[in-house]
Amino acid sequence: MFEAVIFDMDGVLIDSEPLHIQLEEEIFKEIGANVSFEEHISFVGTTSHYMWEYVKNKCNVPLTVEELVEMDRKRYIDYISKHDDAVKPIEGVGELVKELYSKKVKLAVASSSPIDVIELVVKRLKLKDYFNELVSGDFVKRSKPYPDIFLYAAEKLNVVPEKCIVVEDSNKGVLAAKSAGMKVVGFINPNSGNQDIKMADMIIQSFYDINYEKLMMIS
Incomplete structure (x- = not known):
């Protein structure tokens, strides 16, 4: 679980x-x-x-x-x-974040972006209060596809990697999460280019395709 x-x-x-x-x-x-x-x-x-x-x-x-x-x-x-209008939320992701929060799931953002950008984005999306941790790639030595950022996020959340699920849209992000020993949901975002995410444990085209119960099935 x-x-x-x-x-x-x-x-x-x-x-x-x-x-x-x-x-x-x-x-x-x-x-x-x-x-x-x-x-x-x-x-x-x-x-x-x-x-x-x-x-x-x-x-x-x-x-x-x-x-x-x-x-x-x-x-x-x-x-x-x-x-x-430059910060455009992906449809359905806010609802998923709120559902997971209501289920007492610990939540983090782990992004290669700098921390000031991450903070601005979650504030604009009105999701700041739902995340336990915000982690920037600047906090670790190696970039994705190395697992450093996800291992750091898990440590901050005080959750072992095997009990973490990562949501990613890029090839390097999925590889990083798998290297960290975590389950991965691969989101197909056409605007992210032709990303090879077939190694993900679950692949979705919409955040309306997943919820807490479906995530339980891959954990």
């Missing part, structure tokens, strides 16, 4: 990948980085440090990884701070 559910944020709680991609493509053009769309999509679910280190090394960008990360993050948070 599961005791905790850990949600990814981008592409799971909010449909943010198109905006991330749009803003990052703008930066690629500004710094003269030739990155294909296929390469770009492959970074869905990873930290910005992971992506920008790759871009810097591949394209010989004359900026540090830290400068590139800061440029990316500032542009994103400035945009969502100024545009209320």
Whole structure:
């Protein structure tokens, strides 16, 4: 029986990948980085440090990884701070969060995004009070597909990994959760690109397809 559910944020709680991609493509053009769309999509679910280190090394960008990360993050948070409609909830996910909360399930967000963005998003979604923990990829050494972020979230929740279920939309996120020894619900989000999530324990196309009882079946 599961005791905790850990949600990814981008592409799971909010449909943010198109905006991330749009803003990052703008930066690629500004710094003269030739990155294909296929390469770009492959970074869905990873930290910005992971992506920008790759871009810097591949394209010989004359900026540090830290400068590139800061440029990316500032542009994103400035945009969502100024545009209320930029934070678009995935249909049905709020209802699932509230149902799990009512069943005394411990809840966390574990996202590769920085903590200030995670805090802003859950506040905008009016879900802040439902989550026990908010965990950023900045809190751990290794990005997804390594399991570090999910193991850290489980530790903060005081729940063993085997009693945690992760909800993810990306290949690297699903791999990270499986490596952590957790069950995984793979959410097919077309805006997250063609993600291989077939190794998930359950695959859904809508959050209306799952509830507490169905999650019990995979735990």
